[in-house]
Amino acid sequence: MTTTTITNATATQVYQVFIKASPEAIWEAITKPEFTSKYFHGATIDTDRERRRTFMRGELANVAEVLEYDPPRRLVHGWNAFYDPELAAEGDSRVTWELEPQEGGLCLLTVVHDRLEDSPKTAASVAGPGWMFVLSGLKTLVESGDAFVSQD
């Protein structure tokens, strides 16, 4: 009997979460550093039409190219696991954020992390709980105004 399993550590990973907030509010939380520091492992991330700059403890740690910027609907940017030299050496992948309004003032946020064919270690490190830790923290922040956990 053949079994297909989503192990999550695949070259294309899809994560979805429903959030009680407007697409505009979620877009802000994704692209503005004062918000990202509260759910993205303490990283201050500033995203504009061209670049996504990640600062760790005040220092610029990574710059990624923004491939598509369509607020408040769709954001696509490059991704490199710069925080770990072994993973960083695998090269770049891609992250897409899609925000779809739903009835009742809700929003469906879909994150696709793909182009991970040549980055198995990166794929494994972001899979499953990896991305869901970030998206869970984002949801809590936007819905409650609180950071999820301390981001040290």
Place this chain on the structure above:
Amino acid sequence: MTTMTETATTQVYQVYIKSSPEAIWEAITKPEFTMKYFHASRVELTLVPGSAYEGWSTDRSMLWVDGTVVEADPPRRLQHTWRALYSEETAEEPHSRVTWEIEPAGEGVCLLRVVHDQLENSPKTAESVSGTGWMHVLSGLKTLLETGEPLGLA
């Protein structure tokens, strides 16, 4: 979006919830909570292996989901079989299996993992719970526990 051409027969979902394992366990196993995030269904079960796991309509007139409890270890792990009776197509398929695992993750946060497997002979069920299916339920559960209010998904 996804490149999967075949719906997975083992599906794994995770969500981190700022709540205690006990509160999450209550929300999964008591109808007054499930009504607020589980498609308005009243979930009823006892913790005795072999006993029924049932999901009733809000007015308790229709049985939407039936199954059997396999393992109940509060507030850590609940495993039960699952058959969706609310659709003729899925009602004809054999039972699949759902496992809920609650793991403390520090600072008053828990990782809730849901594994829906044994779907090899239940392709319509697999399809209907995949994608936003389980995340609809888990998003609602998280919002309810963290804010005290339902998410408001239909």
